[in-house]
Amino acid sequence: MIGTIDAGERCQRHPRSSHSIPEGHEVTGKIYNDITEVVGRTPLVKLGRINETGANIFAKLEFFGPGSSVKDRLGLGIIRAAEQSGELQPGGTIVEGTSGNTGIALAMLGASRGYRVILAMPETMSIERRQLLKAFGAELVLTPGPEGMRGAVARAKQIVDETPGAILARQFENEANVQIHRETTAEEIWADTDGEIDIFVAGVGTGGTISGVGQVLKERKPEVKIVAVEPKDSPLLTEGKAGPHKIQGLGANFVPDVLDRDVIDEVLDATLEDSIRVSRALTSTEGIFSGISSGANLWAALEIAKRPENAGKNIVVIICDTGERYLSTVLFDDLRD
Template identity: 55%
Template sequence: MSENNRQPALHARGRIYSSILETIGATPLVRLSRLAEDAGLDAELLAKLEFFNPMGSVKDRIGLAMIGALESAGRLEKDSVIVEPTSGNTGIALAFAAAAKGIRLILTMPESQSDERRKMLKLLGAELELTPARQGMAGAIRRAEELVESMPNAVMPQQFHNNANPDIHAETTAEEIWTDSDGTVDVVVSSVGTGGTLTGCGRVLKKRNPAIRMIAVEPEDSAVLSGGEPGSHMIEGIGAGFVPPILDRSLIDEVLTIANESAFATARKTAQLEGLPVGISSGAALSAALEIGARPEMAGKRIVTIVPSFAERYLSTPLFDAL
């Protein structure tokens, strides 16, 4: 029996958790051998599978971290309401953390976000305010600010400004990558939404090995990091149309822009070759990783790609149109 056909020995967790919130993190780093072989790469591709978090995305980490920061700062009272603009996954992360803690939550988001995300948010008890799609995340942010101004008991974590966002990635995500790879990483590829993942990981990993290259990924149709104009695109969760305030651009070695269809195609191929149904922004990041890995100087190098979310959250999007 080949190694890939063997089920791993059972490793019990050895504890009973007091809350679902305690299960966040410690996501696996998985080698994508078939995807690399299909592309003819001599580089090694690894995927940090953030959909192993309890609500299925990398944002679980920051949802709990931002609420924890509000609690530590004494900004949450018994009747407090959390208000936050979100493209979806951060909202789900905040919603499950707020539900577990008994906190009221109002989320503003562009109406273009998938039905799956909206339904999940409502299931978790969040209240939704949808903003016009053409306004992008900027419109959702403006509406959230209006709500906070009109509600005396409202607080806004502000994921695009909140230091708890990159800090939790520095404390957990970066440490997991370093430990699981035994410190042998050459490139880290991260699609940029708030910029928290790239900033937190880059801060730690580059300090330990300055030669590690941090690659930022953004939509071709909203390439603001590359000096382009903001625009509408179909890669949910990234490309907010402005440079996120918490993004430390000094950590970025290169920015790659990815077309909508490239993100869709790579996500589909990853599912078909690796058995990993990944989300759209994951497809964008993996598309960039394949582009980097094809370079001659990448032969024998190890490329880690952050895979933010799972495909099932995008059933009503063009990711599934060609199937």
């Protein structure tokens, strides 16, 4: 049964140790060749304290990846596809417009594989994201905040035109984005739930996660409900209106080319206030330190879980990244001295 914990007394002994090793902490002896091999295989955790509904909510903790966000998968998928096609040559340059996490993933993976990485990012993104990008060796170009992601994407295209041998990652239109979630995220969720998933909740940033996972789940279990989350201040999917907002990682202010709207059954619009409240509650009640977009996703999952018809159903929600990316933002405004 999903979420049942019955491993309290079960353990194994490591052949070279007298210590008992609880199930789930087995020593595999695996040594990875580089950081790219660590991407994926993130844990699915049942939420028992913040969830007071009759449904079961399971959090897919994407901050367990090496770059601490769901965008690790996107970055790896895009780089691998570009390498395989021959578009990206050894020592080449990767350029992208990013709100932060995709850039961090590309910078991390680029450092591991020896690529130069140049990133355009709205100046409104958190200082932590800027520092991480520079720490990984990426070159950062800030774009005007009011222009949002459109401005960052436009600047990235200009940089590619000005840089010989550079490629554009194109996260919003690159099918490799969707494919990596079909091959990894969807398969992990299906395996971890034994296929007993009823509802999947994810925010729409590039659209890759919800499209890739949604496609696989719908193919195997058509009755699965796919719920998208977007900022209430930029209700592009529900009302066709784009606007400025402070939920970093969601709502690019345009509909991404890779977004498969056919798999989406419902869209919920999250307010900044609800996103912050739920993110902080997740930290204080479950010990899971997450960012603002994760709060938006979980708010939506809790709203869905409250509905009487969803009692007893299994809901999986994406927790996109760690709260450490947001220490200088509104998420922690009243916690700073």
